[in-house]
Amino acid sequence: MCLGIPGQLVELSADNDQLARVDVAGVRRMINIGLLEDETLEPGDWVLIHVGFAMSKIDEAEAAAALASLMLMGSGLDDEVALMRGTAG
Amino acid sequence: MRFVDEYRDPVAARRVLARIRDLAAGDRHYKFMEVCGGHTHTIYRHGIEHVLPQNVELVHGPGCPVCVIPMGRIDDAIAVAETPGVIFTSFGDMMRVPGGHGTLLEAKARGADVRFVYSPLDALKIAVDNPERQVVFFAVGFETTAPSTAVTLLKARDNAVMNFSVFSNHVTIVPPIKAILDSPDLRLDGFLGPGHVSTVVGNHPYRFVSAEYGLPLVTAGFEPLDILHAIAMLLAQISEGRCEIENQYTRIVRDEGNPRALELLAEVFELRPHFEWRGLGFIAQSALKLRAELAPWDAELRYAVPGVRVADPKACQCGEVLKGVIKPWECKVFGTACTPETPIGTCMVSSEGACAAYYNFGRLHREAAVTLGRASA
Numbered sequence: 060m061c062l063g064i065p066g067q068l069v070e071l072s073a074d075n076d077q078l079a080r081v082d083v084a085g086v087r088r089m090i091n092i093g094l095l096e097d098e099t100l101e102p103g104d105w106v107l108i109h110v111g112f113a114m115s116k117i118d119e120a121e122a123a124a125a126l127a128s129l130m131l132m133g134s135g136l137d138d139e140v141a142l143m144r145g146t147a148g
Numbered sequence: 149m150r151f152v153d154e155y156r157d158p159v160a161a162r163r164v165l166a167r168i169r170d171l172a173a174g175d176r177h178y179k180f181m182e183v184c185g186g187h188t189h190t191i192y193r194h195g196i197e198h199v200l201p202q203n204v205e206l207v208h209g210p211g212c213p214v215c216v217i218p219m220g221r222i223d224d225a226i227a228v229a230e231t232p233g234v235i236f237t238s239f240g241d242m243m244r245v246p247g248g249h250g251t252l253l254e255a256k257a258r259g260a261d262v263r264f265v266y267s268p269l270d271a272l273k274i275a276v277d278n279p280e281r282q283v284v285f286f287a288v289g290f291e292t293t294a295p296s297t298a299v300t301l302l303k304a305r306d307n308a309v310m311n312f313s314v315f316s317n318h319v320t321i322v323p324p325i326k327a328i329l330d331s332p333d334l335r336l337d338g339f340l341g342p343g344h345v346s347t348v349v350g351n352h353p354y355r356f357v358s359a360e361y362g363l364p365l366v367t368a369g370f371e372p373l374d375i376l377h378a379i380a381m382l383l384a385q386i387s388e389g390r391c392e393i394e395n396q397y398t399r400i401v402r403d404e405g406n407p408r409a410l411e412l413l414a415e416v417f418e419l420r421p422h423f424e425w426r427g428l429g430f431i432a433q434s435a436l437k438l439r440a441e442l443a444p445w446d447a448e449l450r451y452a453v454p455g456v457r458v459a460d461p462k463a464c465q466c467g468e469v470l471k472g473v474i475k476p477w478e479c480k481v482f483g484t485a486c487t488p489e490t491p492i493g494t495c496m497v498s499s500e501g502a503c504a505a506y507y508n509f510g511r512l513h514r515e516a517a518v519t520l521g522r523a524s525a
Binding site: 062063091093094095096097107109110111112114115117118121124125128139143 | 186189190239266267268269270289292293295296299344347348370371399400406407408409412500
């Protein structure tokens with residue numbers, strides 16, 4: 060929860076500039092990107108997601124490293140991704 | 149995985165370790181606290197403690213949001229959850245944390261409508277979909293999750309979702325660091341500053357650590373090399389007679405943090421006069437409550453929460469673990485009465501807790517130490 064999960068932007072919502080669809084470890088869901096209004100975001104970019112909100116823009120290398128670390132943490136990542144899937148928008 | 153190698157490169161690790169050994173040569177003992185539970189994980193998972201010189205010690209801090217919630221607040225949550233007509237929503241981590249009257253999971257088994265959510269926005273959606281029910285969100289976390297709660301509350305207000313409320317247990321990162329510095333139990337030589345929380349708050353709030361306490365703090369990333377690099381930066385400051393707030397995690401953390409998130413926090417929340425932390429006791433201005441303008445969405449005003457302080461079980465030493473006074477394995481019930489399956493204390497519940505991290509990775513410890521040790525030989 061306190062550790063961010065990296066996700067890759069798939070598309071920005073056409074009718075709400077606060078929303079974007081991301082891919083997180085193969086699961087797609089809508090997240091809120093309103094907290095990154097100072098960044099330019101486009102599909103393909105990576106972001107660090109906390110509880111459904113993008114909190115930082117990151118590069119691909121950071122995303123890969125963060126994902127690998129989270130996988131090593133055991134069930135934490137699986138649980139979050141499962142919850143994402145359960146509420147995928 | 150393509151990019152990961154650059155953060156786990158044994159040659160680079162060897163170089164940084166050699167620098168750490170140089171800087172720490174001599175008799176002095178160095179004790180650094182990693183504030184963040186994510187760092188604790190990296191340290192145990194990769195056996196970092198075993199490759200450091202013996203006189204460089206890492207102690208674990210209070211940066212696990214689930215771990216620091218006191219038992220009385222869990223009882224309050226359960227009381228709200230058991231109010232007829234309420235749908236109580238929570239992050240999964242909080243469900244198995246024991247209060248004085250059991251866990252939220254047990255309340256659910258008794259018939260309370262308790263549901264996991266991934267995001268506070270999911271809780272708000274449940275409220276919109278169930279207009280005849282009251283939906284309460286159990287908000288926990290440091291500044292990494294509080295902005296999300298803030299956005300959700302503003303949405304509830306703007307769309308007049310009146311059957312939604314938030315039970316806020318958000319806490320802030322700076323006051324516990326100050327409390328630890330003021331505590332006579334522990335003498336520290338510096339801090340590894342939290343990575344992801346700092347993406348929101350930035351590095352400026354830590355200035356008091358050097359200005360008032362004369363200690364260095366280095367904000368660090370979560371890869372093994374990040375941790376080693378940050379330790380080298382702390383040692384370098386000490387050997388050069390400096391004490392500064394430095395940023396090792398420049399890949400993500402900016403000195404000013406995330407201004408938009410900070411603005412939202414200020415708009416929605418105000419500081420409580422004091423809040424109880426597990427192990428650290430009451431800390432002034434260390435937690436967030438909803439501003440008066442958002443009173444209609446404040447679960448603490450809407451429901452009669454008991455608000456009773458509950459002492460931790462005698463056998464549980466989470467308090468000492470959270471303050472860095474003892475290591476997880478030094479707790480009397482660690483791994484015997486208290487395991488991830490049947491936790492007594494919060495540090496064993498959360499995947500970000502020091503005890504759970506040590507329990508899960510302790511067995512891998514030696515193997516990892518051998519691998520890294522070979523790299524540094």
